[in-house]
Amino acid sequence: MDPHPQLLESLRRAKHVVVLTGAGVSAESGLATFRDKQSGLWEKFDALELATPAAFAKDPPLVWGWYEWRRAAVLRAQPNGAHKAIADMANAVPRLTLVTQNVDDLHERAGSPSVLHLHGQLAHPYCEHCRRGYEFRSAEMSNLPQEGYRMEPPRCESCGGRVRPGVVWFGEPLPAAEWHAALGAAEAADVFFCVGTSSTVQPAASLTDIAIEAGALTVQINPNATEVDAKVAFAYRAPAGEMLPQIVRRAWSKG
Ligand code: OAD
Secondary structure (H helix, E strand, O other), X not given: OOOOHHHHHHHHHOOEEEEEEOHHHHHHHOOOOOOOOOOXXXXXXXXXXXXXXXXXHHOHHHHHHHHHHHHHHHHHOOOOHHHHHHHHHHHHOOEEEEEEOOXXXXXXXXXXXXXXXXXXXXXXXXXXXXXXXXXXXXHHHHOOOOOOOOOOOOXXXXXXXXXXXXXXXXXXXXXXXXXXXHHHHHHHOOEEEEEOOOOOOOOOOHHHHHHHHOOOEEEEEOOOOOOOOXXXXXXXXXXXXXXXHHHHHHHHOOO
């Protein structure tokens, strides 16, 4: 699919580009999304049993094991063309703010050093009591579980409290600094990309509306229809790993 000339021109002139990503940006790296039919995690698993503070309180080994299984999948995955194209775009424009709902580190591994993780990170668990960060030991890294594995969460080295996954669960607030930075970026964006997200989870999804209201040129990249299609200037029904490299190549002959 050819990127529209107006988009390419706006990108070349843009002072501030904002990219909001969701699970779809990592789909071509082999990581499951949440809501895709058949392959989505929330099609197979019950979010209420795995992704809430109450779920962790009720059955810590179930929840910890599930997140360790997902962390194992991320460790085995490699960044794809979409992650790399965003890193290339950051080198081509004066300013790029990358906001992700993803808990993996594939943006960082593709060369994006500064990523606003609205929903936390699998690699950064912390003590549920004193909130001190927990460092995985190398033994834990090489002994990663399979799907369905139950695993006792480690204990905090400082206070002995239970360590919890470093992700934002349903019912929890977003990290305030990341959220405010994302909000400010959406309000200041010249071009705003919404990539690989179903735009169903708030408040992250509202960033696209905020960018539209603030006058940004908005673009969605998603092989499937979403409610955002009707709102954005350009909606590309294409995989991010194909469309984003093409946009960067055509705008700046890169990648
Ligand atoms: P979803 O699973 O809700 O949406 C993923 C989107 O990616 C869908 O709209 C797909 O059509 C699209 N998609 C699939 N393959 C793609 C590809 N190759 N290129 C581009 N798009 C593709 O995931 P999110 O919107 O990220 O929250 O979900 C938001 C939040 O809900 C997640 O951060 C997670 C979940 O519960 C927490 O973990 C707190």
